[in-house]
Amino acid sequence: MRACNNGGAMSTSTMTRGFVIGVTAAWLGVYGAKTLAAKAQQAPTSKPDSSGQTTRVNNDDLETLHVQKDVYLIAGAGANITVQVGPEGLVVVDTGDGLKNEQVLAAIRRLSPVPIRFIINTSDDSDHTGGNQAVAQAGSAFRTRSSFYDGAEVVAHENVLKRMSTQTPGRPMLPEAAWPTSTYFVPEKDLHHNGEAILVLYQPAAHTNGDSAVYFRSSEVLVAGDVFDLSRYPVVDKGRGGTATGVINALNRLLDIAVAGNYEEGGTMIIPGHGHICDEADLVEYRDMATIIRDRVQDMVKNGRTLEQVKEAKPSLEYDAIYGSPDALVEALYRDLAAPRPAAVKRNTK
Numbered sequence: 001m002r003a004c005n006n007g008g009a010m011s012t013s014t015m016t017r018g019f020v021i022g023v024t025a026a027w028l029g030v031y032g033a034k035t036l037a038a039k040a041q042q043a044p045t046s047k048p049d050s051s052g053q054t055t056r057v058n059n060d061d062l063e064t065l066h067v068q069k070d071v072y073l074i075a076g077a078g079a080n081i082t083v084q085v086g087p088e089g090l091v092v093v094d095t096g097d098g099l100k101n102e103q104v105l106a107a108i109r110r111l112s113p114v115p116i117r118f119i120i121n122t123s124d125d126s127d128h129t130g131g132n133q134a135v136a137q138a139g140s141a142f143r144t145r146s147s148f149y150d151g152a153e154v155v156a157h158e159n160v161l162k163r164m165s166t167q168t169p170g171r172p173m174l175p176e177a178a179w180p181t182s183t184y185f186v187p188e189k190d191l192h193h194n195g196e197a198i199l200v201l202y203q204p205a206a207h208t209n210g211d212s213a214v215y216f217r218s219s220e221v222l223v224a225g226d227v228f229d230l231s232r233y234p235v236v237d238k239g240r241g242g243t244a245t246g247v248i249n250a251l252n253r254l255l256d257i258a259v260a261g262n263y264e265e266g267g268t269m270i271i272p273g274h275g276h277i278c279d280e281a282d283l284v285e286y287r288d289m290a291t292i293i294r295d296r297v298q299d300m301v302k303n304g305r306t307l308e309q310v311k312e313a314k315p316s317l318e319y320d321a322i323y324g325s326p327d328a329l330v331e332a333l334y335r336d337l338a339a340p341r342p343a344a345v346k347r348n349t350k
Helices: 014-040 102-111 132-138 158-165 244-257 280-302 307-312 317-323 327-338
Strands: 043-047 054-059 062-068 071-075 081-084 090-093 116-120 153-157 182-183 189-192 197-201 209-215 219-227 269-272
Touching: 054 090, 062 269, 071 102, 071 116, 081 102, 090 102, 116 132, 116 189, 153 158, 153 209, 158 182, 197 244, 209 244, 209 280, 219 244, 244 280, 244 327, 280 307, 280 317, 280 327, 307 327
Parallel strands: 043 062, 090 116, 116 153, 153 182, 219 269
Antiparallel strands: 043 054, 054 062, 062 071, 071 081, 081 090, 189 197, 197 209, 209 219
16 A cells, blocks of 8 residues: 555554544544533523624523524423524424513524514423413414414414313413414424424324424424423323323334434434433434333233332333433333223124
8 A cells, every 4th residue: 555645655553543543533523422412401502693603692591502503492491492593483392381481582582583473382281381371472463364363373283272271170271372373183284484394293192192293304403392301201191191102102203203413423403392402312212211111011011010010120220310210101101001902893704
């Protein structure tokens, strides 16, 4: 082998050093990307300034982070809040718990002064919808073919509207100004806003029976809602139609959408209901955790174990230090897996 710079033969030691340097550089690139993703939850506000440089801004305990292209994350007001910025108006996914509405609106205005046009709720959880009224009323009026909305349009699955507009024990009926004004019941609803396709994807019988994921297709940002929550094990709300099996199915559907970047890092950025910005590898780890626990519980159910025996066997032991108490998830899995399956209907072939 000949060296290009001086025409001399390249020594074995030179080749080895070059190989080591190349591998080390590649490893540092992967490690650096992973570290940045892992620290997103702690990162202060960041967005490009007029010079194209990244600036960091902290607004009254809220953190705003540039996710990718025209999409930003606002954290610190309950559930994660996502904002798409563009000349046609802002799209806000979830509005927080309503306890910091002024700070949330100030953070949104720091991103862009254009009107808020759409709010999309990923569920009816109070920490996702608590700011609906304030954020919607801060939006500008617009007309559709049949209606006039005084503020931003609020989009959600129809089951979200049913619960938000109904009095239930332990939860007062929310004011009408906080309710969704546009609902859907099909597998997905699509919008085209700021030059980008936005897909609102129904996740049936998962965390609840009204969960939606939101995919900003051109920006390659996927907002998962509480089917993907880094702060805890998957939460299954049986009273609102949730199932553990549905959560795992939803995680697999999100993985069908997400695409990894170089060295399995980057690519589609995923915003969980709570926690730092993730990529496909983080979602895989969370899905694998839920699936491994499911398979262990399933095996014990097949062997006739009771719920208490399953809990005593600690099917989630290696994950408990990360996600906390597994009891609610184990109970939900046991309920799903131990439930008798409906008998097959026999067809009359005569």
